[in-house]
Amino acid sequence: MAEFEPGSLPDLLPLYYRRVFPFGPFGRWLRYGDVSKNYFQRREFSFTLHDDIYVRYQSFNTPQELEKEIQKTCPYKIDIGAVYSHRPIQHNTVHMGAFHAQEKELVFDIDMTDYDDVRRCCSSAEICSKCWTLMTIAIRIIDRALVEDFGIKHRLWVYSGRRGVHCWVCDDFVRKWSTTLRSAAVEYLTLVKGGEETIKKVTLADSIHPFVRESLNVVEEYFEEYALVGQDILGNKDSYDKVLALVPETVRETLQKEFCKKRDSVQRWELLKNKTEKLNKVRWEIMLQYCFPRLDINVSKGINHLLKSPFSVHPKTGRISVPIDLRKLDDFDPFAVPTISQLCCELDKTGNDQGEEEQKDGVPESPRRNRGYKKTSLAPYVKVFEQFLEEMDKSQKREHPKANDIQMDF
Amino acid sequence: MQFSGRRKLLRLAGDRRGEVYPHSLQFYLQPPTENISLAEFENFAVDRLKLLKVVENLGVSYVKNSPNYVQKLEAELRKLKFPYRALIEDDYDARRKDHISHFILRLAYCQSEDLRRWFIQQEMDLFRYRFHQLNDQLVGKFLEYVNLAYDAIDATEKTSITDKLVNSTPGFIDKKVGEMVFYKVPFCDAVDLVRVRRVYFHGGYAYVPHQDIISIVLNNYRTQLSKALALTARSLPIVQADERLQPLLSHLSHAYVGPDYNVQKNTGKISLEQIDALSVKSFPLCMRQLHKSLRDNHHLRHGGRMQYGLFLKGIGLTLEQALQFWKSEFIKGKIDADKFDKGYAYSIRHNYGKEGKRTDYTPFSCMKIILSNPPGQGDYHGCPFRHSDPELLKQKLQAYKIPSAGISQILDLVKGVHYQLACQKYFELTHNVDDIGWSLNHPNQYFIESQQLLSGIKEIKKEQRQPENSQPKQSSQKSINTAATATTTTTTTTCSSLNTMEEMELEGLDDCFTED
Numbered sequence: 001m002a003e004f005e006p007g008s009l010p011d012l013l014p015l016y017y018r019r020v021f022p023f024g025p026f027g028r029w030l031r032y033g034d035v036s037k038n039y040f041q042r043r044e045f046s047f048t049l050h051d052d053i054y055v056r057y058q059s060f061n062t063p064q065e066l067e068k069e070i071q072k073t074c075p076y077k078i079d080i081g082a083v084y085s086h087r088p089i090q091h092n093t094v095h096m097g098a099f100h101a102q103e104k105e106l107v108f109d110i111d112m113t114d115y116d117d118v119r120r121c122c123s124s125a126e127i128c129s130k131c132w133t134l135m136t137i138a139i140r141i142i143d144r145a146l147v148e149d150f151g152i153k154h155r156l157w158v159y160s161g162r163r164g165v166h167c168w169v170c171d172d173f174v175r176k177w178s179t180t181l182r183s184a185a186v187e188y189l190t191l192v193k194g195g196e197e198t199i200k201k202v203t204l205a206d207s208i209h210p211f212v213r214e215s216l217n218v219v220e221e222y223f224e225e226y227a228l229v230g231q232d233i234l235g236n237k238d239s240y241d242k243v244l245a246l247v248p249e250t251v252r253e254t255l256q257k258e259f260c261k262k263r264d265s266v267q268r269w270e271l272l273k274n275k276t277e278k279l280n281k282v283r284w285e286i287m288l289q290y291c292f293p294r295l296d297i298n299v300s301k302g303i304n305h306l307l308k309s310p311f312s313v314h315p316k317t318g319r320i321s322v323p324i325d326l327r328k329l330d331d332f333d334p335f336a337v338p339t340i341s342q343l344c345c346e347l348d349k350t351g352n353d354q355g356e357e358e359q360k361d362g363v364p365e366s367p368r369r370n371r372g373y374k375k376t377s378l379a380p381y382v383k384v385f386e387q388f389l390e391e392m393d394k395s396q397k398r399e400h401p402k403a404n405d406i407q408m409d410f
Numbered sequence: 411m412q413f414s415g416r417r418k419l420l421r422l423a424g425d426r427r428g429e430v431y432p433h434s435l436q437f438y439l440q441p442p443t444e445n446i447s448l449a450e451f452e453n454f455a456v457d458r459l460k461l462l463k464v465v466e467n468l469g470v471s472y473v474k475n476s477p478n479y480v481q482k483l484e485a486e487l488r489k490l491k492f493p494y495r496a497l498i499e500d501d502y503d504a505r506r507k508d509h510i511s512h513f514i515l516r517l518a519y520c521q522s523e524d525l526r527r528w529f530i531q532q533e534m535d536l537f538r539y540r541f542h543q544l545n546d547q548l549v550g551k552f553l554e555y556v557n558l559a560y561d562a563i564d565a566t567e568k569t570s571i572t573d574k575l576v577n578s579t580p581g582f583i584d585k586k587v588g589e590m591v592f593y594k595v596p597f598c599d600a601v602d603l604v605r606v607r608r609v610y611f612h613g614g615y616a617y618v619p620h621q622d623i624i625s626i627v628l629n630n631y632r633t634q635l636s637k638a639l640a641l642t643a644r645s646l647p648i649v650q651a652d653e654r655l656q657p658l659l660s661h662l663s664h665a666y667v668g669p670d671y672n673v674q675k676n677t678g679k680i681s682l683e684q685i686d687a688l689s690v691k692s693f694p695l696c697m698r699q700l701h702k703s704l705r706d707n708h709h710l711r712h713g714g715r716m717q718y719g720l721f722l723k724g725i726g727l728t729l730e731q732a733l734q735f736w737k738s739e740f741i742k743g744k745i746d747a748d749k750f751d752k753g754y755a756y757s758i759r760h761n762y763g764k765e766g767k768r769t770d771y772t773p774f775s776c777m778k779i780i781l782s783n784p785p786g787q788g789d790y791h792g793c794p795f796r797h798s799d800p801e802l803l804k805q806k807l808q809a810y811k812i813p814s815a816g817i818s819q820i821l822d823l824v825k826g827v828h829y830q831l832a833c834q835k836y837f838e839l840t841h842n843v844d845d846i847g848w849s850l851n852h853p854n855q856y857f858i859e860s861q862q863l864l865s866g867i868k869e870i871k872k873e874q875r876q877p878e879n880s881q882p883k884q885s886s887q888k889s890i891n892t893a894a895t896a897t898t899t900t901t902t903t904t905c906s907s908l909n910t911m912e913e914m915e916l917e918g919l920d921d922c923f924t925e926d
């Protein structure tokens with residue numbers, strides 16, 4: 001299999017954007033059935049070109065135009081921004097103050113670097129299969145709350161291509177949320193608080209709110225295998241002292257004395273459990289501090305904040321930012337996600353004549369529609385994306401039956 | 411509102427007067443339309459300012475809505491002739507005064523984020539007090555009146571989720587829940603409850619117990635008020651063109667919040683080499699911490715760059731110095747010069763109003779640092795008195811050689827959530843003064859006071875200072891004028907909509923992207 005090498009991006013990107021990138025479903029997504037006037041046209045796209053050149057405030061009349069531009073400039077990274085009051089491309093000609101971000105998906109960014117104080121296997125941008133469990137836990141906790149507590153339907157979870165995951169919440173009513181509402185939602189979903197100057201980052205109230213209860217249920221499923229066995233958080237003095245700093249002084253001393261007599265994390269946790277029998281909260285707080293999702297509020301709060309687009313390539317790893325199938329969440333393996341070199345290689349193998357074949361049965365107005373991904377290992381991920389779109393279509397049909405008829409041309 | 415030179419009495423017939431203000435409290439949705447004299451305008455404004463100041467002080471000294479608080483506030487309302495009881499029959503004059511004076515202060519307090527923050531805070535507290543004075547029947551009527559009447563959930567639904575309802579609100583007991591009324595309020599109307607996760611949420615609805623409906627009302631009130639302030643700010647240039655009002659308004663707004671520390675006489679008088687020493691001698695703890703972590707890590711995340719960058723601007727760093735300062739530090743770390751110029755330089759120029767909307771951003775006040783954008787993983791910003799573990803704070807203070815008696819005093823203040831007082835104590839201890847005699851509300855104020863004290867020019871300063879803590883004088887025309895000449899820098903923020911919009915604008919290029 002082709003090993004990815006950042007230097008090869010300029011050669012691979014043209015092929016990827018011409019043959020593989022799923023522009024069809026992608027355009028269908030961002031048109032949202034043309035809910036309101038020029039919805040797609042007022043959307044900001046931003047491209048990162050070679051040498052970190054950012055081009056912000058790009059906008060396009062149609063998904064086809066976007067496709068052409070991307071194929072022409074071959075950006076290293078594509079970001080999606082807000083839907084503005086005016087076409088972003090004209091942002092300089094609009095009177096100051098009038099140009100503003102109106103709508104956007106509610107987005108979440110969960111980044112493994114934010115867990116550095118509780119991971120022992122890796123640090124900063126590195127991830128491994130051990131710590132990836134943190135992302136699985138995060139997705140389960142957040143996704144449950146979005147659906148059950150907030151009444152949200154359409155969530156697209158995406159692997160970022162390197163060290164984290166993104167979530168795009170796409171329901172019509174949520175895209176209209178104010179900054180205040182977005183940040184309130186993030187605060188609702190936050191239990192781990194404090195920066196570098198805080199030791200104890202989770203403090204629970206006496207009554208355990210249903211959201212906390214549900215989250216604990218998820219953490220409990222993973223805790224032993226992930227934290228005690230995998231991360232070995234009570235493995236040696238250094239690491240168990242960090243945990244002991246979170247328990248009340250009354251039990252701390254006894255535990256400190258007895259911990260050294262125990263063999264491993266599992267045994268030590270057993271001991272801690274016994275000593276805190278009447279102090280459930282203490283254990284729960286530790287479990288949450290080590291496992292509960294850490295959201296970056298600034299990404300979610302700002303309507304004008306940009307986030308890397310699904311199916312964009314991660315320029316450092318070459319991995320495609322792919323949708324995650326929640327039904328198989330526990331099996332998702334970030335290291336199995338195809339890289340751009342792998343995809344291009346697969347294309348080569350299936351032969352070069354695919355392009356012409358597609359033209360024969362292609363839709364007349366878009367003869368060169370990218371369908372190449374079907375022949376590659378990107379296919380199952382695009383499928384997940386299409387299922388997500390179908391669900392949205394269904395809701396849309398229910399809510400705006402007429403508008404949808406005209407929009408079925410994809 | 412029209413202002414006439416003469417007092418024009420507008421009298422409505424008794425029953426119509428009741429219609430204008432059917433309730434003792436209002437959302438202030440309609441601006442007054444009558445003509446009022448300049449003298450009345452002034453009186454109303456000054457009285458309301460007095461009232462809000464009392465609200466602020468009482469809020470610091472007493473538990474809000476405790477008997478003492480209620481009693482003191484009622485006395486003040488009565489003295490200043492504002493509505494103080496819900497049920498008084500002919501309360502037209504008081505309600506009119508309440509209405510008009512609120513709108514006048516909006517004009518004065520819409521101009522900057524700090525002013526809006528202060529005004530909204532006090533008005534909210536005042537509203538909360540008044541709402542608590544209503545009996546159930548009046549509450550019901552008022553909710554109808556402002557369109558906030560929600561459906562209560564039925565008994566079957568209640569039984570099926572009793573345990574969830576009990577666990578959602580601290581201090582609930584099962585039995586009580588059976589007797590209580592719960593309303594189903596859409597998610598977006600319950601922002602404050604979402605934020606603190608105070609009630610049960612399901613399927614996009616908040617299940618709000620009757621006792622918490624006040625939070626929905628306040629939520630709604632605040633949203634409307636901050637929107638209205640943003641709109642007022644936009645139309646402000648027209649009002650300011652009226653030379654009778656401009657001086658009065660700017661006097662009003664400067665009376666309590668104090669200067670914004672944006673415009674500095676000493677711009678360019680500090681050299682980059684001095685900063686390390688100054689950070690030890692004259693920086694408040696929050697800035698000292700940021701400076702140290704910048705030196706240690708050669709990096710600061712967005713929140714830290716904003717808080718520290720604007721502070722440095724406030725103490726007099728020029729744009730060129732700022733660029734040099736940040737760059738020289740960042741390139742010692744992981745960022746190379748090229749990346750710095752492309753990513754970070756933009757946001758620094760932005761802070762100085764040289765990019766984007768070209769708004770000149772003002773350094774953050776303590777209130778802002780303490781209340782908004784708390785630090786997360788990897789962050790060093792915020793207020794150490796608020797955002798550090800008391801244990802770490804203690805160690806830090808010990809390392810800074812604060813005597814242990816002083817440390818426990820500080821920690822006590824922190825425990826009582828008096829963060830700014832704790833910081834003041836820290837100032838006193840590090841500057842060897844018993845009582846500084848001013849109240850701290852801005853990191854840049856801390857810096858200036860410290861510098862003046864250390865260089866021995868404190869005495870002169872004392873006389874020049876704005877009367878931020880004194881009671882407002884009944885403003886004679888003369889005093890208005892002098893105040894106005896002293897404060898001709900009226901902040902003209904291009905306020906596009908809410909505060910939050912402005913905050914978002916602050917984000918530079920690098921901050922709109924996520925590294926992943």
Ligand code: SF4
Nearest residue numbers: 694696776793833853
């Ligand atoms: S009280 Fe104000 S000046 Fe003092 S540390 Fe906190 S934010 Fe800084």
Ligand SMILES: [Zn+2]
Nearest residue numbers: 121122128131
């Ligand atoms: Zn790992």
